[in-house]
Amino acid sequence: MRTSNIPKERAKKLEFYKSIGLKLTPQRLAILEYLENNTEHPSAEDIYSALKERFPSMSFATIYNTLEVLIKKGLVKELGLDSSKKRFDPFTHPHHHFVCKGCGKILDVESRFEIFIPEDLSDCMVEDFQVVFSGLCPECKEKE
Ligand code: ZN
Ligand code: MN
Numbered sequence: 001m002r003t004s005n006i007p008k009e010r011a012k013k014l015e016f017y018k019s020i021g022l023k024l025t026p027q028r029l030a031i032l033e034y035l036e037n038n039t040e041h042p043s044a045e046d047i048y049s050a051l052k053e054r055f056p057s058m059s060f061a062t063i064y065n066t067l068e069v070l071i072k073k074g075l076v077k078e079l080g081l082d083s084s085k086k087r088f089d090p091f092t093h094p095h096h097h098f099v100c101k102g103c104g105k106i107l108d109v110e111s112r113f114e115i116f117i118p119e120d121l122s123d124c125m126v127e128d129f130q131v132v133f134s135g136l137c138p139e140c141k142e143k144e
Contacts, residue, residue, distance in 0.1 A: 020073050027051075027058050031066045035076060035090040041097075041106040043085040081106055081132055098133040102140030109133065 017024055017032070030051050040046070044063045051058060067088055070076040079087040081099050087106060096109035109131070117126050136144065 022069065022073060027055050027062055028066050030054060031063060032070075032075075035070075035088070038090055039108060041079060041081075041087040041089050043082070043087050045085065047088075079106065094128075094130075096131040096133070098135070098137070100137035100140055101134055102136050102143070105137050107137065 014024065022028075031047060034047055034050055035042070042050075044060065044067060047063050047067075048058070048060060067076060067078075071078055074092060075090065077089045077092045079089055079097070081087060081097055082104060084104075091108070098107040098109055099105075100107070115129065115131070117129075
């Protein structure tokens, strides 16, 4: 049965977190679980409001500290696409983004397209890059 695998998968995950030296508290675990498979690119505030009912004593500092650790461990990427607040992405594989100017939604762009490293950078060692599209998401386009 499929459901019987869930505790096993969870145990495996916990083991993985331990193996990379991640100290697990119930609050940290809740943050990890909230981020898991989350494609909304949440801000620290989003995480806080999602979990504050379950953990009334949780502080912003806990969220920021946890995010910092997760970034250091390579489990989360920090996105500087939203000028008003940092947003976080648990999907750390190379992919691009679309930012909606109407609602602030950040969508993943997974399709591959060809990119040429510009000549201006020929003296640099380029390690990473990201293309940011912006405009209106389908819902905001509809409202125009
Ligand atoms: Zn929108
Ligand atoms: Mn993303």
